[in-house]
Amino acid sequence: MKKKILIYGVGPFGSLFAERLSEAGHAVSILDHGQRQEDLKKYGIVIEDVSTKEQTVIRLPVVDHLGEEDFYDLVIIPVRKNRISSILPSLAANHKVSTFLFMMNNAAGQNELVAALGQERVMIGFPLPGGYLDGHIVRMLPVNDKKPITLPIGEPDGRVTQRMRDAAEILNSMRGYQTEIRRDMDAWLKTHVALLVPTFVPAVYACNMEAKHFAETRDARVLSVRALHEAFRALESAGVHLSPPGIKRLKYVPEPIFVFLLSKLAKTETFHNAVEDLKTKPDEIKHLANEFFELIQTSPVEMPAINQLTAYIFQNQEPMTSGQKDIPLNWKGVYGILAALTVAAGMYRMIRK
Incomplete structure (x- = not known):
């Protein structure tokens, strides 16, 4: 079923997820700031496979911010951990999104996220395989369709919930990926x-x-x-x-x-x-x-x-x-x-x- 998805942070992982989710038929919007936002508007998402050097280009709606009344079935946030504190107020101000999936390194636990958004809206995971931003081009390790990459996700408290299964279904729709629901994601x-x-x-x-x-x-x-x-x-x-x-x-x-x-x-x-x-x-x-x-x-x-x-x-x-x-x-x-x-x-x- 087609879902409305926002990728909040369009670095290497956000770029690849946006491309694959759009390819799977979902309505995907992307949000970033500064030079990255300008590059997305000018060039679109440009991804280069570091093995084959082949490039793909996809243009998706670029939004400037997450409004208080903006609705998305899922907001995926693959950003650097040190930038999370600065974006939490804008996420907390939104009243329509039920699930924010944070995909990042995190050794501090989930207390800051839960305190800002409530446990019922926080989901955690980790993005793969790996890549880096080179100007406006994202250089990514290949994603082999025949050997899907496993994306681990979980609830902060380790429960397996229906919304977790719903999120897993969305991620599983991406070509080259399969989702693993973990009880020990933290x-x-x-x-x-x-x-x-x-x-x-x-x-x-x-x-x-x-x-x-x-x-x-x-x-x-x-x-x-x-x-x-x-x-x-x-x-x-x-x-x-x-x-x-x-x-x-x-x-x-x-x-x-x-x-x-x-x-x-x-x-x-x-x-x-x-x-x-x-x-x-x-x-x-x-x-x-x-x-x-x-x-x-x-x-x-x-x-x-x-x-x-x-x-x-x-x-x-x-x-x-x-x-x-x-x-x-x-x-x-x-x-x-x-x-x-x-x-x-x-x-x-x-x-x-």
Whole structure:
């Protein structure tokens, strides 16, 4: 069924969602401010697939603001977390919209959103796959129609409601997407921030925001792995369960293997795309880092790697030297695997006799 939808914030994700929802037959309007608003009026939404370099252009109604009496079946808000406080008053002033779907990084929880709009109007999720704005052109990772991307969404309190199912049906109408309704969306968002912001992001900062530099600099990758373990321990000790549960498996990857895999990841298109996106949002990264530290302030976990790395977010640290590898690797996990394989081999020989 055709729905009336507003995309509030037309960056990379908002652009792609607007295109796909319109393609699915919904009545989509878009709202942004400043230069982005002017570009949307002049050029429309221009999306380039970073793999094929193919571009699509779509023109949709551009609205200047959300009025108090404006009705939409769904308002999707894929904006940076540090900009939310400034737009909440205009959202709260509206009396007709029943569901605002916030799709963004968020380690602070949902209290601010719920206080402004009421729990019955707040829904949370996370946008994927990834992209960045280059002038008026949105450069996006490809969305494979045969392997749909999963969009996680949930209620702030973890309930599964009818309006949640209704929103999922709308999102499922987008080509290349499928929706996952989660009961732990708040924990999912906090884990996602812990996974990236105090760990891999500042490690990339330490490498002068260059993927090649990161791939060649073992010390940056070692610190990012150790910071990840610290972040997960701190999060759990602060009472937040890791989500999705499978993310815990990263704890058991031996450090040398993890560090090696990161060097390979840094050479991929996905990593390059993420780095280009990071260059556009230093303000959000600082905001999220502060949210993370506020979240785990009661944790007794020591965080030497996180403290060393996040200095690259909050201070003007000189980048690491490309190729730097002064930090010794921790081979303990690898030795454990080798020992287990040796025991298994011995047992196999005994059985064969």
